[in-house]
Amino acid sequence: MKKIVTRFPPSPSGYLHVGGARTALFNWLYARRMKGTFVLRIEDTDVRRSTTASVDAIFEALEWLGIDWDEGPFYQSKRFDIYKEYIQKLLDSGHAYYCTCSPEQLEVMRKTAMATDGKVKYDGTCREKGLGKTENAVVRFKAPLTGTTVLHDVIKKNIVFQNSELDDFIIQRSDGTPTYNLAVVVDDITMGINTVIRGDDHVSNTPKQILLYKALGSPVPDFGHVPMVLGKDRSRLSKRHGAMSVTAYRDMGYLPDAVLNYLVRLGWSFGDQEFFTKAELIEKFNLENIGRSAGVFDKDKLLALNADHIKATPPDQLAKHLIPFLKERGVNAEEGEFLESVIKTLNKRSKTLLEMAEGAIFYYVDDFSYEEKAAKLFFKPGVLDMLKLLTEQLEQTEDFSEKNLETVFESFIETTGLKFGKIAQPLRSALTGKTVSPGIFEVLEVLGKDRTISRLNKAVQFIMSK
């Protein structure tokens, strides 16, 4: 069996967006699944639009997603000599020719075409002239005039193109630079790429590329053109449908594996399974199950999936992702038992890491202020006696495990005759400053006896001073 070689060739003119990340992911997963090679190539021949900031942003996003590459990054801007060599091969073998038609001539051609069949294409003026290289000459590919070119697409099945509709397209501009179709084919040949999975906005380029492979005597790779990602209103995905850059999701507290899971489901399915770990995706991903209809981006679904991944990720791993969010909030948390016990109280109730970090602050910061609502609702003078009594009770309690605390509270309820809510709510506000928090016994256990007592004393002082 042949070794699968796939690639991701972004044009660095912006951040890595959802659609691009999905293309990268499909190629990466397929290479991993098939124990093949995944190549990263930066298509930066358009110097006006390419920026190093964008290259860095793409690397950063791929690294965050855990999409690693085996070869590259290769930069097209450093490969001009190779393109020249291949253009020369095409000239030498009669598959390409120099063209000196002026912009004015081309404009006349365009107008004539528009007035007749509406199909704008080069009329072949220089095709048989045998012109040599001159200043301002471009190189055109000598496309076949008859017959068909068939794209055997693994997703869309066969697409037949009439060669008569194809153009003698330019492969080298007058400044000597190669065009996209030429550079891509030369790269894919020289990098040994045999599987190309990309957005279906490239379908119209593919017959030209197939003709180039054939003219260069190279095997045509397997192509799979994936339908675009659309917004919920079925228009092309844009900012108003949700954040466009992958790293924006990182900053909003999404887990990379949740984003990966969501991206893959935007075009690939495995029965009706929605949740996949990364390892499972590598085991199950295939090209046959890539869908033929457009994926619809739904940010609520992504959020729900993120919550599922947060629940499923072991606390020690979650800790690594959570720490930066805590640091941003001035909390110097470290990996270890304490943070893991904090996480265990929050992982079932947080949809994002950001939410989790917000919810974790009270575990670290003793000197917090009470939410207005908490103070108003639960710190009434009537609770003072109960809080004092409870403090005494807890001072006598050695075992601060959730289980033991439950029994302590049962007997406290019995002796005071109070309802659980009447005790738990003021206690929660005293310990967390809020009206909502993880389960009260969990909070008590994580805070431990000393901090619990001191927070209770602080609340008593606060109520007395009101």
Ligand code: GLU
């Ligand atoms: N650089 C192209 C793009 O970002 C990809 C070309 C290809 O996949 O062949 O759309």
